Amino acid sequence: xxxxxxxxxxxxxxxxxxxxxxxxxxxxxxxxxxxxxxxxxxxxxxxxxxxxxxxxxxxxxxxxxxxxxxxxxxxxxxxxxxxxxxxxxxxxxxxxxxxxxxxxxxxxxxxxxxxxxxxxxxxxxxxxxxxxxxxxxxxxxxxxxxxxxxxxxxxxxxxxxxxxxxxxxxxxxxxxxxxxxxxxxxxxxxxxxxxxxxxxxxxxxxxxxxxxxxxxxxxxxxxxxxxxxxxxxxxxxxxxxxxxxxxxxxxxxxxxxxxxxxxxxxxxxxxxxxxxxxxxx
Amino acid sequence: xxxxxxxxxxxxxxxxxxxxxxxxxxxxxxxxxxxxxxxxxxxxxxxxxxxxxxxxxxxxxxxxxxxxxxxxxxxxxxxxxxxxxxxxxxxxxxxxxxxxxxxxxxxxxxxxxxxxxxxxxxxxxxxxxxxxxxxxxxxxxxxxxxxxxxxxxxxxxxxxxxxxxxxxxxxxxxxxxxxxxxxxxxxxxxxxxxxxxxxxxxxxxxxxxxxxxxxxxxxxxxxxxxxxxxxxxxxxxxxxxxxxxxxxxxxxxxxxxxxxxxxxxxxxxxxxxxxxxxxxxxxxxxxxxxxxxxxxxxxxxxxxxxxxxxxxxxxxxxxxxxxxxx
Numbered sequence: 001x002x003x004x005x006x007x008x009x010x011x012x013x014x015x016x017x018x019x020x021x022x023x024x025x026x027x028x029x030x031x032x033x034x035x036x037x038x039x040x041x042x043x044x045x046x047x048x049x050x051x052x053x054x055x056x057x058x059x060x061x062x063x064x065x066x067x068x069x070x071x072x073x074x075x076x077x078x079x080x081x082x083x084x085x086x087x088x089x090x091x092x093x094x095x096x097x098x099x100x101x102x103x104x105x106x107x108x109x110x111x112x113x114x115x116x117x118x119x120x121x122x123x124x125x126x127x128x129x130x131x132x133x134x135x136x137x138x139x140x141x142x143x144x145x146x147x148x149x150x151x152x153x154x155x156x157x158x159x160x161x162x163x164x165x166x167x168x169x170x171x172x173x174x175x176x177x178x179x180x181x182x183x184x185x186x187x188x189x190x191x192x193x194x195x196x197x198x199x200x201x202x203x204x205x206x207x208x209x210x211x212x213x214x215x216x217x218x219x220x221x222x223x224x225x226x227x228x229x230x231x232x233x234x235x236x237x238x239x240x241x242x243x244x245x246x247x248x249x250x251x252x253x254x255x256x257x258x259x260x261x262x263x264x265x266x267x268x269x270x271x272x273x274x275x276x277x278x279x280x281x
Numbered sequence: 282x283x284x285x286x287x288x289x290x291x292x293x294x295x296x297x298x299x300x301x302x303x304x305x306x307x308x309x310x311x312x313x314x315x316x317x318x319x320x321x322x323x324x325x326x327x328x329x330x331x332x333x334x335x336x337x338x339x340x341x342x343x344x345x346x347x348x349x350x351x352x353x354x355x356x357x358x359x360x361x362x363x364x365x366x367x368x369x370x371x372x373x374x375x376x377x378x379x380x381x382x383x384x385x386x387x388x389x390x391x392x393x394x395x396x397x398x399x400x401x402x403x404x405x406x407x408x409x410x411x412x413x414x415x416x417x418x419x420x421x422x423x424x425x426x427x428x429x430x431x432x433x434x435x436x437x438x439x440x441x442x443x444x445x446x447x448x449x450x451x452x453x454x455x456x457x458x459x460x461x462x463x464x465x466x467x468x469x470x471x472x473x474x475x476x477x478x479x480x481x482x483x484x485x486x487x488x489x490x491x492x493x494x495x496x497x498x499x500x501x502x503x504x505x506x507x508x509x510x511x512x513x514x515x516x517x518x519x520x521x522x523x524x525x526x527x528x529x530x531x532x533x534x535x536x537x538x539x540x541x542x543x544x545x546x547x548x549x550x551x552x553x554x555x556x557x558x559x560x561x562x563x564x565x566x567x568x569x570x571x572x573x574x575x576x577x578x579x580x581x582x583x584x585x586x587x588x589x590x591x592x593x594x595x596x597x598x599x600x601x602x603x604x605x606x607x
Contacts, residue, residue: 003500003501003503003504004501006501006503007501007502007503007504010503011409011413011503013405014405014406014408014409014413015409015413015414017401017402017405017406017409018405018406018409018410018414018422020402021402021406021426021429021473021477022422022425022426024429024470025425025426025428025429028432028437028440028470031440031444032436032439032440078333079333079336082329082330082333082334083330083333083334083336083337085330086327086330086331086333086334087334090327090330090331091334096331096335099338100334100335100337100338102338103337103338103340103341104337105593105597106341106590106593107337107340107341108593109527109531109589109590109592109593110344110531110586110589111530111531111532111533111558111585111586111589112531112532112533113531113533113558113561113562113582113585114344114348114531114582114585114586114589115344116561116562116565117347117348117351117561117565117578117579117582118343118344118347118348120565121347121348121350121351121579122343122347125570126347142340145337145340149337173319173320173323174323175319175322175323175326176319199431202433203431203432203433203434203435203436204433204434205433205434205435205533205534206434206533206534206558206562209562209565209566210562210565210566232433232435232436232534233435235435235436235439236435236438236439236534236537236538239438239439239442239443239538240442240538247443250439250443254436254439257433257435257436258432258433258436261431261432261433262428262431262432265428265431269424
């Protein structure tokens with residue numbers, strides 16, 4: 001076989017592989033949305049589950065996920081951004097800086113269920129928060145911290161040096177420069193990272209399994225020490241533990257979760273392209 | 282600091298000036314006071330920022346400490362500790378047997394299957410994206426494959442449970458579709474975006490002149506890719522595979538839902554297995570706090586943590602060497 005023919009066959013194979021992956025994605029999306037979207041009625045979204053979760057809606061799970069995500073971002077965003085600022089603007093090469101970087105890399109690799117175990121051992125039992133929104137949010141916050149730190153770091157580094165120097169030359173202090181010049185310019189990148197982190201927190205099940213999620217709790221939480229239902233855990237429960245549920249209920253839950261998570265991802269991607277284009281102009 | 286002193290000196294000069302300077306004096310005094318406030322902020326902020334950055338380090342140490350703290354009692358228990366090396370995981374029988382082998386074997390076989398599927402596909406797609414596809418196709422395909430990474434694991438698990446498992450059951454004529462293979466396929470879907478995007482970065486960062494030099498020697502593009510480009514990007518590709526492995530070992534919900542959860546050492550890919558992650562997720566909810574079973578699950582957590590730590594460490598090492606070579 002001549003090299004030209006080999007090349008043709010090889011490239012065709014590669015193309016087939018790439019489109020096969022897209023096909024797999026399409027099959028998953030098609031299956032979830034074609035069976036899930038018809039289940040999305042107003043009642044399904046706004047009502048409590050009934051009859052052992054074989055009927056009714058998923059309202060408490062939607063609210064629960066909303067509270068969890070809100071709590072997560074309240075903890076993770078300030079700490080993540082402040083860490084990124086320290087690493088980019090202040091850190092000198094020292095053992096402490098090296099340890100911080102090593103810790104961020106390690107945190108990113110810890111399996112989600114191990115975060116769950118840690119949340120159970122530390123927040124739920126040791127600090128006595130109980131199985132609660134507070135414990136779950138803190139656990140999720142630790143999990144998405146590396147995402148927020150690395151994306152914020154990247155965003156801070158793209159702010160040109162000249163901006164900082166110009167600000168300092170006008171007599172601004174370092175902190176003033178960071179607050180009024182660097183941060184506003186890095187905001188789009190930080191925003192994108194936070195949305196990606198939120199999307200990840202909204203879709204995760206293993207960390208909340210042990211720290212917050214309620215099997216069945218058809219009411220809304222009163223305080224941050226309450227348990228809540230959450231969308232991903234609810235999907236797991238009705239798919240595996242409720243044998244006679246109508247298929248439309250898990251499919252509907254999956255569709256809501258996918259719309260939420262993929263929607264957030266899409267917003268992040270669009271924001272990133274938009275701001276990149278702005279910067280070029 | 283010196284500008285601050287200038288300010289003070291300037292305002293004290295103004296003290297001797299008459300009438301119209303009064304307003305100015307007040308303004309300057311204010312601004313110098315404000316300046317002093319900023320100076321205090323300045324020093325405080327660096328400290329606060331350092332503390333918040335160090336929280337990450339403290340978290341990692343705390344995770345280590347708490348996993349070990351809750352795992353140690355089992356090692357000290359004279360009845361349970363020797364059963365850790367047994368071939369069975371019977372946590373609620375009497376006496377308990379906490380043999381880790383079936384769980385470790387379960388995790389390894391599912392991960393191995395996932396890597397076998399996702400490595401050729403992921404690297405193939407990466408080569409296609411970086412070397413073959415036109416810019417337009419790449420621009421559409423790249424984010425599309427990244428969507429795969431955004432799908433929550435529990436949704437993929439659900440898909441595996443209601444769609445994939447029946448397919449596998451019918452195709453192989455099995456009594457159940459919940460097998461190691463089902464887990465491997467869903468995990469492969471999850472590891473694919475990681476492997477594709479990091480390999481693609483590695484291949485794209487090989488200097489253009491490598492390709493140009495090969496072509497000018499009379500090689501076809503494909504020959505250049507196989508003999509020059511891919512070897513040059515090998516450390517990046519290796520790192521992507523390691524990260525994919527780390528993702529697959531640590532993944533919980535999909536394997537919990539589709540692998541059938543039988544804690545036996547599997548003979549083939551077509552039998553149910555139970556991974557370490559699934560064991561923790563499934564059993565921790567029902568276990569009495571402080572019992573041997575509770576501590577045994579933390580032992581599983583420690584083993585899992587150490588394994589992913591090792592895999593991620595190798596990935597980090599390899600990718601750092603790649604940067605040094607550049």
